[in-house]
Amino acid sequence: MLDMHSLNKQYIGGKWRDGNSRNILVDKNPYSGKTLTEFRMADTNDVDEAYKSAQEAMEKWNQINPYKQRDILEKAISYIEEHEDTITDFIIDELGGTRVKAAFEIGLVKDIIKEASTFPLKKEGKILPSVENGKENRLYRMPAGVVGVISPFNFPFFLSIKSVAPAIGAGNGVVLKAHEETPIMGGTLIASIFEQAGIPDGLFNVVATDISEIGDHFVEHPIPRIMSFTGSTKVGSHIGQLAIKNFKKPILELGGNxxxxxxxxxxxxxxxxxxxxxxxxxxxxxxxxxxxxxxxxxxxxxxxxxxxxxxxxxxxxxxxxxxxxxxxxxxxxxxxxxxxxxxxxxxxxxxxxxxxxxxxxxxxxxxxxxxxxxxxxxxxxxxxxxxxxxxxxxxxxxxxxxxxxxxxxxxxxxxxxxxxxxxxxxxxxxxxxxxNDITINDEPIVAFGGEKHSGLGRLNGQWSLEEFTTLKWISVNYQKRQFPY
The missing domain is CATH 3.40.309.10 (Aldehyde Dehydrogenase; Chain A, domain 2)
Known part of the structure; x- marks a missing residue:
């Protein structure tokens, strides 16, 4: 049975368990003030284990046939549809969202997972000519590496999955840090969905914690190659600078006016x-x-x-x-x-x-x-x-x-x-x-992102695939090359 008290754990390495911190994260209903559930917070050791698990599971994930990978991601949509009423209740209770908001968010989630499920079949490479005789240049589109995702509190279900699903579809392992106000909708519910869909243990991990507990460790950790953050411009600027300092690519979806x-x-x-x-x-x-x-x-x-x-x-x-x-x-x-x-x-x-x-x-x-x-x-x-x-x-x-x-x-x-x-x-x-429309628009195949202090990078469709992959040049020489000395 899907309920909040079954989702108040860390999800690391395919296991549900308490965090190693002594501190408790209290998850409250913003309307009634009632405590919904409590989490034992993750500490830096938990973050270490989550990143290592994601890195190790990537190899297993990328040995799975791309068509099977697609099928697994599509199962996540079926799971959401089967539990849509319960998920609606979670959005109302944890976020204070209305039923209209819940329906809107769930619809966006299903659309982005549908798009991400096509990624295993879209990682196309190229064969390019060479200036050298008898040589072939190949470009392979490869997973970028482990992706760290930091989600916000306002649309946590969608804005977490907006990075999580495409990153997984592109072949990466993922660690998601849920916002402390929405650790279920922006974290452990998503873990349950992908667990039921059948992704390999450890490929996707969720840590529920607080910056006061782990500091900048989530961003500065040596394993992740990409840091995807959605939130305020002030925090995003800090995360972006840390990412660049540590040679990680930041993807930032920040504030607006x-x-x-x-x-x-x-x-x-x-x-x-x-x-x-x-x-x-x-x-x-x-x-x-x-x-x-x-x-x-x-x-x-x-x-x-x-x-x-x-x-x-x-x-x-x-x-x-x-x-x-x-x-x-x-x-x-x-x-x-x-x-x-x-x-x-x-x-x-x-x-x-x-x-x-x-x-x-x-x-x-x-x-x-x-x-x-x-x-x-x-x-x-x-x-x-x-x-x-x-x-x-x-x-x-x-x-x-x-x-x-x-x-x-x-x-x-x-x-x-x-x-x-x-x-x-x-x-x-x-x-x-x-x-002649509203300012609030997001479509799964249209480039999404801001200018100036509103962010860096573009997500959705082909742009997400490009953001979460890298190109590797492998050249093949079919004959002996002549050297000048």
Missing amino acids: SAFIVLDDADIDYAVNAAAFSRFTHQGQICMSANRILVDQAIYDEFISRFKKKVSALKTGDPRDPDTVIGPVVNENAANHLRDTIAKGIEQGANPVLHGDISGNLVEPTILTDVTPDMAVAQEELFGPVVSVMPFSGDEEAIEIANNSKFGLSGAVHTAHSERGTELAKRIHTGMIHV
């Missing part, structure tokens, strides 16, 4: 609905969430009126209630940070046309209007149900404001003329931007 641009000819009602979804899905705790809504001055007042009405109707509360749109933020620190951020925005001159209450981890939506680009609420990633609305006059000013950010992850442009929107979108310095 996405601009949702509403041009003067946009369908206002449609833009309002898209903006609400872009900002308030999963309490705004998504890196691609619309942080800044930019509205042409010609329709600014009308947009504000309709947007306020829309957002005011969004129910905040128990995520188990099917009518709830906004559940709890991850913890009390996050709620307090949002309280301080709102207060600072108002102090700097923002107008709270909607000012939600904050009670425990429940943060009702807040809309700040008349925001200027220099305000903290326009420059910082808010990561909660708070949004800034900013006026602009004409397309050029919209582009200028949108690009006034150190981030460059996602965005959206709304207009009656799609080519006008496309031309504007080309000029926004961001890795992804969507015309």
